[in-house]
Structures are given as structure tokens and as C-alpha cells.
Amino acid sequence: MLQKVQLSTDVTLVCTQHALSTEKEEIMGLLIGEVHNDGTLVSIVSSVILRRLDKKPDRVEISEEQLVQATLRAEELATEVGRPLRVVGWYHSHPHITVWPSHVDLATQSMYQRMDPTFVGIIFAVFLTDQSAKAPSIQITCFQSFNEGSTQSRREIELELTSNNKSLTLNNFEILTQLPTILKEEEDEAYKNDVGDNEVDDIINKQHNVAVRTIAIGHIVEKISRPMLETLVARNTINNIRLKALKKKHQELMSKLENTTNIQS
Structure with missing residues (x-):
């Protein structure tokens, strides 16, 4: 069972900058990395920014073509660095709303987990306002989905920011x-x-x-x-x-x- 995710500061910068590009619609991308042999750790070393199929304030979609392109890019990077890289997760933004995944997010995550049990989701909540804060804040969460009876629930995954590769x-x-x-x-x-x-x-x-x-x-x-x-x-x-x-x-x-x-x- 996946217990921890490592995210490099460079990838965090890319994802955050992407999330801050618009406060009206959600953005999304895919994450490229590797799963260690014990299956407990995912090291995310790169990201793929995707064009939105449709600009929506409350949901994002990944096309099969985009997933194939990201997989091919992962194979290219794997050859370049000599490491077993592949698509290990996805990220998207929540502008002006809570960082927690919605039922749509959980359903999307569950679909990918059926294909890959270690697949992970990361949400960047941006443009958050707090009366005690002088400027809008950013929150990040890492999660997977699991079935709790007839409903889907989130399982938080420990997220660690690491030095750049x-x-x-x-x-x-x-x-x-x-x-x-x-x-x-x-x-x-x-x-x-x-x-x-x-x-x-x-x-x-x-x-x-x-x-x-x-x-x-x-x-x-x-x-x-x-x-x-x-x-x-x-x-x-x-x-x-x-x-x-x-x-x-x-x-x-x-x-x-x-x-x-x-x-x-």
C-alpha cells in the first residue's frame, strides 16, 4: 500500500505556477516518477502540463491521447536518466475552494487506481483567502481513493518535498x-x-x-x-x-x- 510521496521542489514549482495561471477554472497535468521495489514510496521527478479539453470551474478531464503522450514522454525520460520512470499520478487545482477532493475527483482517482494501485492524486488549492492572512494562501494535499461501503472516501498520503533531481x-x-x-x-x-x-x-x-x-x-x-x-x-x-x-x-x-x-x- 502506498504510504509516502516525494515531490521535488522543481516539480512543485511547475505545478504551483500552473495552478496559479487561472482562478476561474481548474487546471490539470500528469506526474512522471518511479515506484520503489517495496511499493511503499513514489518518487515524482517530473510533470506533464496538459491542455484542458474543456474549461470548467469544478472539474477536469484526461483524454486517452494525453495519457498516451505522457506515457511516451516518461519512456523518453527513462532512457535519458536510466531509471524506470512512468506515469505515477495526476495533479489539478482547486481555485478558491477547499483542498479536499470532490466526489468527482475521488471517482477519477478510483478509475486510475483500478489500473495502477499506486497511482496518486495531488491537489493544489490556490487563491484561498483568510481574514487573518495578508495574502491568498496555497494548500497541497496528496490522496488516494478507497471504497467505504457504497461510497468513496479519500485516504491522505504523506507528502514530502525533496531536493531537485x-x-x-x-x-x-x-x-x-x-x-x-x-x-x-x-x-x-x-x-x-x-x-x-x-x-x-x-x-x-x-x-x-x-x-x-x-x-x-x-x-x-x-x-x-x-x-x-x-x-x-x-x-x-x-x-x-x-x-x-x-x-x-x-x-x-x-x-x-x-x-x-x-x-x-
Whole structure:
């Protein structure tokens, strides 16, 4: 029985940023990782951001095609890092509502557990407001589903945030930078569906649809792309400072080693 899940900080960043991309509808993605031989631990090392099939405030769906694509990506990563990676779970957001899974979430989780008993679900509750808090908060829960009589209930799984897997850091940041593109594709698809093939549609409706799409893309740039760029630039600056300090330390150690060698000779 699954007892614990380890989630790297890079994957947590990707999932959180995805969850914060919209406060009107739920988002979702799949998790790639490995299950240890004793079956008690899942180490989640990467994620796959999925385009929403339909924008809904209270539910999300995974298509068979998306699941196949994620499985193929897991196989590619497994070859790259030499580890038995596969799709081990899914995540989605709860904007403005409790972190606990709904009956729809439990039914979805139960369906995947029938195929894989170690399959896990993670929920990111975002934009939560509390009178005592100065800013909206974020809550995370990890769960599985089980039958309790004729109803389905949740079983909480211990969640541990771990240090990043260095072999997959580049992959995880590539996933993060794909987020604005995926969100834009969703808006383009929504615009295409609204416009349709109706050439006699009045000009007011056409202008309205164009304006909605323009505002949505502006939101992506302002709320996603710009903060993401600022975060990555800040992280690069910190890494450069650390690299400079490590080089200085390396020079000091090499100098001490050279002095010690000279004394011994």
C-alpha cells in the first residue's frame, strides 16, 4: 500500500505556477516518477502540463491521447536518466475552494487506481483567502481513493518535498517555460470555437471575441510570462553568485593542496 510521496521542489514549482495561471477554472497535468521495489514510496521527478479539453470551474478531464503522450514522454525520460520512470499520478487545482477532493475527483482517482494501485492524486488549492492572512494562501494535499461501503472516501498520503533531481532540472524548467504556450493554445482554441464557420456573424460579436482573446493573452503575459522571466533571471543571478563562491573555494583548496605538496617534498 502506498504510504509516502516525494515531490521535488522543481516539480512543485511547475505545478504551483500552473495552478496559479487561472482562478476561474481548474487546471490539470500528469506526474512522471518511479515506484520503489517495496511499493511503499513514489518518487515524482517530473510533470506533464496538459491542455484542458474543456474549461470548467469544478472539474477536469484526461483524454486517452494525453495519457498516451505522457506515457511516451516518461519512456523518453527513462532512457535519458536510466531509471524506470512512468506515469505515477495526476495533479489539478482547486481555485478558491477547499483542498479536499470532490466526489468527482475521488471517482477519477478510483478509475486510475483500478489500473495502477499506486497511482496518486495531488491537489493544489490556490487563491484561498483568510481574514487573518495578508495574502491568498496555497494548500497541497496528496490522496488516494478507497471504497467505504457504497461510497468513496479519500485516504491522505504523506507528502514530502525533496531536493531537485539534477539530471532532470533542465527538463523541468523546459516544462515550466512551455506553460505560456499551452495557455495561449487554449485561448486560440476557445476563440476558434467561438468564431466557428459563421461568416454572417455580426461585427459586434466578432469584435467581442477578438477583445476577449486579446485580454486573455495579455493576462498570460502579465501574470505568467513576466513573473516567470523575473523568477528565472533571479535564480540565474543566485546561481552565478554560488558558482563564483565555489570557484573561489576551489582555488583556495587547490592552493592549500599545492602548499602541502611542496612542504612534503
